[in-house]
Amino acid sequence: MEPLGPGLYAVDTAFQRDHFDAAFLVVDSGRAAFIDTGTRHALPRLLGALDALGLPRDAVDWVIPTHVHLDHAGGVGPLMAALPAATMLVHPRGLRHMVDPSALWAGALAVYGEEEMRRSYGELVGVPESRAQASSDEQRIAVGARTLRLIDTPGHARHHHCLWDEASGGWFTGDTFGLSYREFDDAERGAWILPTSTPVQFEPDALRDSIRRMMATRPSRMYLTHYSAVGRDAADVERLAALLLSQIDEMVAIASGLKDAPDRHAALKRELLAMFQRRVREHLGDRIAPTRVAALLAMDVELNAQGLGIWLDRLTRRG
Incomplete structure (x- = not known):
């Protein structure tokens, strides 16, 4: 975990090699958000970052993949399962794929092949529809007293x-x-x-x-x-x-x-x-x-x- 400034951390997800794939953790006033997650193999590192900062699992309000390519969003489902208070916020074109990742898996399989998919990405887990939200252009969300603005x-x-x-x-x-x-x-x-x-x-x-x-x-x-x-x-x-x-x-x-x-x-x-x-x-x-x-x-x-x-x-x- 690399501090980048007040309340901002990069977590190396260990995808492919060191210093190749990052998830970001934003923290303010005891609340937190993850932006991108890496693959499901990154879950211990993401939860370990919370532990290192003394943050309980229910301090995370948002899990936000920038898009649904698996090196950015493959770990969203398992992470959401570990964070009881979090809402997933994803681009509207990606929402259905995060709820039901079967088409996402099939598309990536065509590019990478079965062996690479299993080795690098692992099984995909869907996010319950009740905990998933589509973003909108110019939307603003709060992380503690900090504001994040989303654009398409x-x-x-x-x-x-x-x-x-x-x-x-x-x-x-x-x-x-x-x-x-x-x-x-x-x-x-x-x-x-x-x-x-x-x-x-x-x-x-x-x-x-x-x-x-x-x-x-x-x-x-x-x-x-x-x-x-x-x-x-x-x-x-x-x-x-x-x-x-x-x-x-x-x-x-x-x-x-x-x-x-x-x-x-x-x-x-x-x-x-x-x-x-x-x-x-x-x-x-x-x-x-x-x-x-x-x-x-x-x-x-x-x-x-x-x-x-x-x-x-x-x-x-x-x-």
Whole structure:
């Protein structure tokens, strides 16, 4: 558990590797909320965070997945079962999937396969409908005396919302503000960031709009599920946003140029990796080897290529 500021903690869920997947715990005046949960395997760490802070289980009022991809929401059902006073708050497009996760399981199974699903995610547990609530755009909720504001943020997924925390001047961004791994941090230049086009609802225009909507608040920090807090001040967050937007444009250009390639998926992976390796070199120089970049980003390159391919197919069907 990493303190990020007054009443705000990142909990490493241990999904895939250390410092890859975070859940956030917001605490104020003895009340609490979890934002994202990791998979069901994260449950001992999430409950352990409450224990470490001396918070009883019934102090948690909210469990809020930013969207229903399983590395963000797979642990919601088991966590809700352990928190008797909590309400789950999810984007309206994701509500039915959290109540009955069978379709969610089937969709993820098609992407990852049975063995990976069992190893990384475990069994999915539905949330009772009586304890589940759909969010609305510009909704505000209380965590003690602290207010969180939710907005609809499509682009990575249509079932995605982000949360503004006025107290810290930051957004809980799920995957809308991309991915930033601590291995790519530079002491002087700060964090490096990349977009995620994970299947199946990548929409670049909507994603750009969602990023710009968050940036309108002049945030000084961003709280990323992958991974933790980035941004030293408002200017640094502006730098990260510009980096994200430029990469979205480049990813779209790469995908469009490969639309009719004979082995499109392999070509997308090759070109995406080359782009990310070049971008990391621009940020870090030669301090990290291209082979290390490839290893750290292997899963993201694969999923980004899948998502871009699905986006291209959707454009083709539209004619």
